[in-house]
Amino acid sequence: MTEPLLIPCPHCNGLNRIPGERLGDSPKCGRCKSPVLLNTPFELKQGDYASQIKGDLPLLIDVWADWCGPCKSFAPIFEQAAKQLSGRCRLAKLDSEANQQLAGQLGIRSIPSLILFRNGREVARQSGAFPLQQLLEWLRSQGI
Protein backbone atom coordinates (compact mmCIF):
# COMPACT_ATOMS: atom_id res chain seq x y z
CA MET A 1 0.00 0.00 0.00
CA THR A 2 1.32 3.42 -0.94
CA GLU A 3 0.24 6.73 0.54
CA PRO A 4 -2.73 8.21 -1.33
CA LEU A 5 -1.87 11.20 -3.49
CA LEU A 6 -3.87 14.40 -3.33
CA ILE A 7 -4.72 15.49 -6.86
CA PRO A 8 -6.99 18.37 -7.86
CA CYS A 9 -9.56 17.63 -10.57
CA PRO A 10 -8.81 19.65 -13.73
CA HIS A 11 -12.56 20.03 -14.39
CA CYS A 12 -14.09 21.05 -11.05
CA ASN A 13 -11.04 21.82 -8.81
CA GLY A 14 -12.20 19.17 -6.34
CA LEU A 15 -9.30 17.66 -4.40
CA ASN A 16 -9.14 13.87 -4.86
CA ARG A 17 -7.29 11.35 -2.73
CA ILE A 18 -5.98 8.63 -5.03
CA PRO A 19 -3.90 5.61 -3.97
CA GLY A 20 -0.59 5.53 -5.84
CA GLU A 21 -1.27 2.07 -7.24
CA ARG A 22 -4.51 3.33 -8.85
CA LEU A 23 -2.89 6.14 -10.82
CA GLY A 24 -2.77 3.92 -13.90
CA ASP A 25 -6.48 2.98 -13.72
CA SER A 26 -7.90 6.25 -15.12
CA PRO A 27 -9.18 7.45 -11.73
CA LYS A 28 -12.40 9.49 -11.75
CA CYS A 29 -13.10 12.60 -9.71
CA GLY A 30 -15.18 11.93 -6.60
CA ARG A 31 -17.14 15.13 -7.16
CA CYS A 32 -17.77 15.46 -10.91
CA LYS A 33 -16.87 11.92 -12.09
CA SER A 34 -14.57 13.24 -14.83
CA PRO A 35 -11.10 11.75 -15.33
CA VAL A 36 -8.64 13.26 -12.85
CA LEU A 37 -5.56 12.46 -14.92
CA LEU A 38 -5.42 13.70 -18.49
CA ASN A 39 -2.96 12.99 -21.26
CA THR A 40 -3.53 16.43 -22.75
CA PRO A 41 -2.89 19.88 -21.29
CA PHE A 42 -5.93 21.53 -19.68
CA GLU A 43 -6.80 25.20 -19.73
CA LEU A 44 -6.03 27.02 -16.50
CA LYS A 45 -8.06 30.08 -15.57
CA GLN A 46 -7.43 32.68 -12.93
CA GLY A 47 -10.08 31.20 -10.62
CA ASP A 48 -8.61 27.69 -10.85
CA TYR A 49 -5.05 28.65 -10.03
CA ALA A 50 -5.10 28.39 -6.23
CA SER A 51 -6.76 24.95 -6.37
CA GLN A 52 -4.68 23.57 -9.21
CA ILE A 53 -1.20 24.32 -7.87
CA LYS A 54 -2.00 22.17 -4.81
CA GLY A 55 -1.51 18.45 -4.58
CA ASP A 56 1.16 15.80 -4.79
CA LEU A 57 1.53 15.63 -8.56
CA PRO A 58 3.58 18.53 -9.93
CA LEU A 59 1.82 21.04 -12.17
CA LEU A 60 3.61 22.51 -15.18
CA ILE A 61 2.04 25.70 -16.53
CA ASP A 62 2.73 26.95 -20.05
CA VAL A 63 2.03 30.69 -20.15
CA TRP A 64 1.20 31.70 -23.71
CA ALA A 65 -0.69 34.19 -25.86
CA ASP A 66 -2.49 33.98 -29.15
CA TRP A 67 -0.26 36.59 -30.83
CA CYS A 68 2.97 34.80 -29.89
CA GLY A 69 4.52 32.77 -32.73
CA PRO A 70 6.97 30.77 -30.57
CA CYS A 71 4.05 29.89 -28.22
CA LYS A 72 2.15 28.42 -31.15
CA SER A 73 5.07 26.36 -32.36
CA PHE A 74 5.64 25.13 -28.81
CA ALA A 75 2.00 24.02 -28.34
CA PRO A 76 2.36 20.60 -30.08
CA ILE A 77 5.53 19.91 -28.07
CA PHE A 78 3.67 20.67 -24.85
CA GLU A 79 0.90 18.29 -25.96
CA GLN A 80 3.45 15.55 -26.63
CA ALA A 81 4.92 16.09 -23.19
CA ALA A 82 1.44 15.78 -21.62
CA LYS A 83 1.05 12.35 -23.25
CA GLN A 84 4.41 11.14 -22.01
CA LEU A 85 4.07 12.52 -18.49
CA SER A 86 0.51 11.40 -17.70
CA GLY A 87 0.37 10.23 -14.07
CA ARG A 88 3.69 11.92 -13.21
CA CYS A 89 3.08 15.58 -13.94
CA ARG A 90 -0.03 17.60 -14.79
CA LEU A 91 0.21 20.08 -17.64
CA ALA A 92 -1.85 23.24 -17.99
CA LYS A 93 -1.95 26.19 -20.36
CA LEU A 94 -2.49 29.71 -19.13
CA ASP A 95 -3.66 32.27 -21.69
CA SER A 96 -1.84 35.38 -20.48
CA GLU A 97 -4.19 37.71 -22.38
CA ALA A 98 -7.38 36.27 -20.90
CA ASN A 99 -5.80 36.07 -17.43
CA GLN A 100 -3.70 39.23 -17.24
CA GLN A 101 -4.02 39.62 -13.50
CA LEU A 102 -2.64 36.15 -12.82
CA ALA A 103 0.10 36.58 -15.43
CA GLY A 104 1.09 39.76 -13.60
CA GLN A 105 0.98 38.03 -10.23
CA LEU A 106 3.29 35.33 -11.62
CA GLY A 107 5.70 38.02 -12.83
CA ILE A 108 5.59 36.89 -16.46
CA ARG A 109 8.01 39.02 -18.52
CA SER A 110 8.31 36.95 -21.67
CA ILE A 111 6.34 34.15 -23.25
CA PRO A 112 6.24 31.30 -23.58
CA SER A 113 7.14 30.78 -19.93
CA LEU A 114 7.05 27.46 -18.16
CA ILE A 115 6.46 27.36 -14.41
CA LEU A 116 6.61 24.20 -12.36
CA PHE A 117 4.64 23.93 -9.12
CA ARG A 118 4.79 21.26 -6.47
CA ASN A 119 2.59 21.18 -3.35
CA GLY A 120 1.43 24.74 -3.97
CA ARG A 121 4.87 26.28 -4.42
CA GLU A 122 6.80 27.34 -7.50
CA VAL A 123 9.90 25.14 -7.77
CA ALA A 124 11.31 25.96 -11.22
CA ARG A 125 10.82 28.29 -14.16
CA GLN A 126 12.07 28.54 -17.75
CA SER A 127 11.36 31.03 -20.52
CA GLY A 128 11.29 30.30 -24.21
CA ALA A 129 10.18 27.37 -26.30
CA PHE A 130 12.42 24.35 -26.48
CA PRO A 131 12.40 20.88 -28.07
CA LEU A 132 10.58 17.97 -26.45
CA GLN A 133 13.75 16.13 -25.38
CA GLN A 134 15.09 19.24 -23.70
CA LEU A 135 11.74 19.83 -21.97
CA LEU A 136 11.67 16.25 -20.68
CA GLU A 137 15.29 16.51 -19.53
CA TRP A 138 14.59 19.70 -17.64
CA LEU A 139 11.64 18.02 -15.90
CA ARG A 140 13.76 14.96 -15.15
CA SER A 141 16.28 17.26 -13.47
CA GLN A 142 13.37 18.38 -11.28
CA GLY A 143 12.65 14.78 -10.28
CA ILE A 144 9.77 14.14 -12.72
Ligand SMILES: [Zn+2]
Ligand atom coordinates in the same frame (compact mmCIF):
# COMPACT_ATOMS: atom_id res chain seq x y z
ZN1 LIG B 1 -14.04 16.94 -10.71
